[in-house]
Amino acid sequence: MKKILIDTLIIAKINILSMRENLMAFIIISLVIPLGMTYLISLASPGWNLNTKVNYLTGMLVLSSSLTVVNGIGQFIAQDRLGGVLSWYRTSPVHPASYILGVTFTYLVAIFIQCIILIPIATILWGFYLNIFNISIIIVVIIVQSLTLVGIGAVIGTRAKNIQTSTALTNLISFIIVFATPAYYSIDVIPEKFRFLCYILPTTYASLMVKRQCLDGYLDLYLLLMLALMSIPYVAVGFTGMRWREK
Amino acid sequence: MERGHGTGEIIVVEDLVKEYPNGVLANDHINMRIAEGEIVGVVGPNGAGKTTLIKQLTCELLPTEGNIYIMGIDIVKDPANIKPFIGVCPQDGGLIHHLTVWEHVYYFARLKGLPKERARENTDKILRMLNLESHEKKVVRELSGGLKRRVFVSIALVNEPKIIFLDEPTTGLDPISRMEFWKIIRKVNDHHSPKTTVVVTTHYLEELDYISDRLIFINDGRIVLEGDSMAVRRLILDYDTKITLPKKYKEVVMRTLMKEGVGCKVKEEHNKIHVLLTKDDVSAAVSEIIKFTSDIVLSSPTLDEVFMGVVENEENTD
Numbered sequence: 152m153k154k155i156l157i158d159t160l161i162i163a164k165i166n167i168l169s170m171r172e173n174l175m176a177f178i179i180i181s182l183v184i185p186l187g188m189t190y191l192i193s194l195a196s197p198g199w200n201l202n203t204k205v206n207y208l209t210g211m212l213v214l215s216s217s218l219t220v221v222n223g224i225g226q227f228i229a230q231d232r233l234g235g236v237l238s239w240y241r242t243s244p245v246h247p248a249s250y251i252l253g254v255t256f257t258y259l260v261a262i263f264i265q266c267i268i269l270i271p272i273a274t275i276l277w278g279f280y281l282n283i284f285n286i287s288i289i290i291v292v293i294i295v296q297s298l299t300l301v302g303i304g305a306v307i308g309t310r311a312k313n314i315q316t317s318t319a320l321t322n323l324i325s326f327i328i329v330f331a332t333p334a335y336y337s338i339d340v341i342p343e344k345f346r347f348l349c350y351i352l353p354t355t356y357a358s359l360m361v362k363r364q365c366l367d368g369y370l371d372l373y374l375l376l377m378l379a380l381m382s383i384p385y386v387a388v389g390f391t392g393m394r395w396r397e398k
Numbered sequence: 399m400e401r402g403h404g405t406g407e408i409i410v411v412e413d414l415v416k417e418y419p420n421g422v423l424a425n426d427h428i429n430m431r432i433a434e435g436e437i438v439g440v441v442g443p444n445g446a447g448k449t450t451l452i453k454q455l456t457c458e459l460l461p462t463e464g465n466i467y468i469m470g471i472d473i474v475k476d477p478a479n480i481k482p483f484i485g486v487c488p489q490d491g492g493l494i495h496h497l498t499v500w501e502h503v504y505y506f507a508r509l510k511g512l513p514k515e516r517a518r519e520n521t522d523k524i525l526r527m528l529n530l531e532s533h534e535k536k537v538v539r540e541l542s543g544g545l546k547r548r549v550f551v552s553i554a555l556v557n558e559p560k561i562i563f564l565d566e567p568t569t570g571l572d573p574i575s576r577m578e579f580w581k582i583i584r585k586v587n588d589h590h591s592p593k594t595t596v597v598v599t600t601h602y603l604e605e606l607d608y609i610s611d612r613l614i615f616i617n618d619g620r621i622v623l624e625g626d627s628m629a630v631r632r633l634i635l636d637y638d639t640k641i642t643l644p645k646k647y648k649e650v651v652m653r654t655l656m657k658e659g660v661g662c663k664v665k666e667e668h669n670k671i672h673v674l675l676t677k678d679d680v681s682a683a684v685s686e687i688i689k690f691t692s693d694i695v696l697s698s699p700t701l702d703e704v705f706m707g708v709v710e711n712e713e714n715t716d
Contacts, residue, residue: 154511161508169496235492239553242456242488243509244481396460396477398419 155246162240162253166227167260177261181268184211189276204277205365210334211269213358216262216293217328220300221307222321223258228308229317240395247393255301255386262297266290285364292364295378296357302385309393327352334358353381408434408561408595409455414464416450416619424450426619428464434560435593437583439606442616448599449489451616452565455597456486469560482511485554489565489599493538493546500525500534503552510557517556524552527589528582544575548582555586562586564598568605576602580609639680641673642695643687654686 170177188207192199231237240250270289274281281289303324311317331348333341338349349355356378363369409432416425424447432438442448453459455466457477466473473480493502500521507517525531528548533541538549547567554562564583568576587594600606606613607627615623643651648664648671655662655673660683663674675683680696687694 158509161505165494165497165501165505168501169494172496231492235488235490236494238458238486238488238491239506240509241458242481242484242486243506244478244511245509396457398460 154244155249155252158245158249159252159256162245162250163256163260166254166257170257170261177264178268181265182272184215184269186272186276188273201279201366204279205362206335208270208273208277208365209358209361211273212266212289212293212361213296213332213334213354214329215265215269216297217300217332217354218325219262219265220258220297221304221324221328223261224254224301224304225307225311225317225321225324226314227254227258228305229311229314232308233314247395248390251301251305251390251393254305255298258301259294259297262293263290266293279365281365282368285368288370289361289364292357292360292375292378295375295382296353298382299353299378299385301382302388305390305393306388328354331355332358353378353385356381406433407431408469409597410465410467411455412465412467414451414454414466415462416447416454416459417462424619425454425461428616428619428621430614430621430624432595432597434595435587436612437587437596437598437610439610439613440597440599440616441601441603441606441613442599443601446616447619448616449565450619452489452563452597452599456484456488456563457481458488482557483560485557485559485562487547487550487554487562487564487567489567489569491550493549495539496537498535498537499530499541499545499549499552502538502549503556506553507556512557520556520558521552524556527585528552544571544578547571547575547579551579551582551586558590559594561595561597564596566599566601568600568602576605577608580605584609638677638698639675640697641675641680641683641687642670642697643673643691644693645669645671647671647687647690650690651687654689655683658682658686660686 188211192203192207196203228237231240237250266289270281270286304321307317307320307324311320327348331341331345331352332354333349334354338346338355341349356374360371360374360378363371409430411428411430414425414428415423417423426447428447428451440448440451450459454461455468455473457473457480461474464474468480469483471480497505503524504517504521507520508514512520525534528551530545530548530552533545538546541549550567551564554564562583567583568579571579583596583598587596596609598606598610610627612626613624614621645666645668648666651671651673652664660679661676662679662683665672665674673683673687684694684696
């Protein structure tokens with residue numbers, strides 16, 4: 152167990168170091184998104200109200216984090232596997248769980264950085280108040296929600312026969328998430344026959360919780376627990392999908 | 399059950415069969431035994447089943463049938479326990495573009511179970527040994543193909559493994575880099591006591607002549623021949639000496655040798671011909687050929703010629 156944890160941290164460190172050249176671009180994008188969104192919203196909805204602002208903040212946080220997890224983890228694992236990096240891990244005394252946990256930890260760090268840049272800037276630009284407690288809860292919700300999507304990214308990354316397939320699959324999943332998550336709009340707007348998608352997507356519950364934190368600071372522990380429970384099968388699928396020895 | 403343990407045999411492969419889900423039979427009842435400290439070259443044409451064999455020996459691929467024991471450990475059932483003792487240089491290995499040379503070697507040393515201090519010491523030592531010290535701070539995408547291969551070997555060796563597996567390690571390297579590479583492997587083999595066992599695949603046969611103690615020829619998934627390189631040459635070729643001379647003398651030399659009753663086989667290559675002879679006929683042949691030209695080279699047949707002979711024999715047998 153100790154070895155699995157140590158290896159997880161080493162693999163996360165390897166991944167983070169490998170991304171350091173892109174760190175500045177990542178931070179700039181995190182700054183540019185709220186600035187760009189502010190400009191677009193002011194053009195699209197002159198006289199926009201608090202609900203609109205909250206919807207946009209929720210959409211940015213929930214959707215960008217979920218797309219980062221699905222696309223990022225899916226592509227990362229596929230590239231490691233198809234580009235030959237995985238051979239080094241496979242032939243070293245490393246448990247497959249350490250690899251998945253290491254990649255997951257890397258992306259959770261990225262999402263955490265994204266949140267702590269985005270939330271303060273967006274709230275300052277859009278003129279509504281969130282205290283440290285609200286911000287912390289939102290970050291916890293986003294992290295738990297991201298965990299639920301790890302499995303999807305991992306399964307795509309470990310199964311895709313080539314990079315093109317993994318890109319197509321992650322794009323398809325991303326499209327479903329963006330379409331069926333009531334982040335920018337309410338559930339009522341989604342056509343009834345597609346509404347079941349809302350209820351099975353963890354991003355729906357995350358969106359509801361983020362919106363409540365922004366509007367009245369209410370924390371629905373039941374929803375948070377639901378979200379945490381949803382992460383278990385998703386994460387389990389991710390771990391069992393990783394094989395060191397091919398048949 | 400432990401096989402090979404205590405007998406000096408570090409690798410024992412018994413009736414190994416690998417059939418892929420698409421029905422391709424890549425390894426067909428392979429049996430081999432490798433002694434501790436041996437350098438063994440696994441040779442075969444593309445698609446012969448060399449990489450499949452190495453991937454099973456390095457726990458990347460599950461055999462369909464058969465047993466593999468490394469250091470007495472049944473690695474089919476218990477792959478985790480052998481990994482700390484092996485170093486692998488995979489054919490299709492990739493490096494992490496934005497990581498430096500030092501970081502690559504150090505972090506993989508840590509993943510191979512070395513504590514921080516020892517990982518640092520071993521990383522510095524191995525980079526010195528492979529002349530990578532001056533490149534240690536470079537990110538790997540800035541390195542040439544030859545230097546990247548050296549990083550591969552550094553990762554494979556950093557945990558001081560008892561056995562190293564090198565799968566086509568010199569593919570894509572220029573001849574000088576290839577020779578340097580094999581010198582390093584020889585140095586590694588000699589460096590430890592007992593010597594490090596090396597299993598290597600390549601299709602540059604002449605390089606194996608320089609490095610390996612024993613050759614194993616694989617064709618169509620089966621071992622077709624094994625032995626040291628000289629024995630292999632003798633077994634395969636009826637002709638154990640080769641005279642190379644300019645092609646323009648082909649007709650006259652052939653006519654003269656036939657007249658003198660010298661049995662030979664002639665192979666053409668660009669502007670040269672190779673006259674293959676038995677040892678008994680060499681002096682008679684040289685004394686005749688030298689009448690026409692002094693531009694001749696006497697040598698042993700190349701391993702490539704041996705290899706072609708093996709494949710031809712196999713095809714004829716089939």
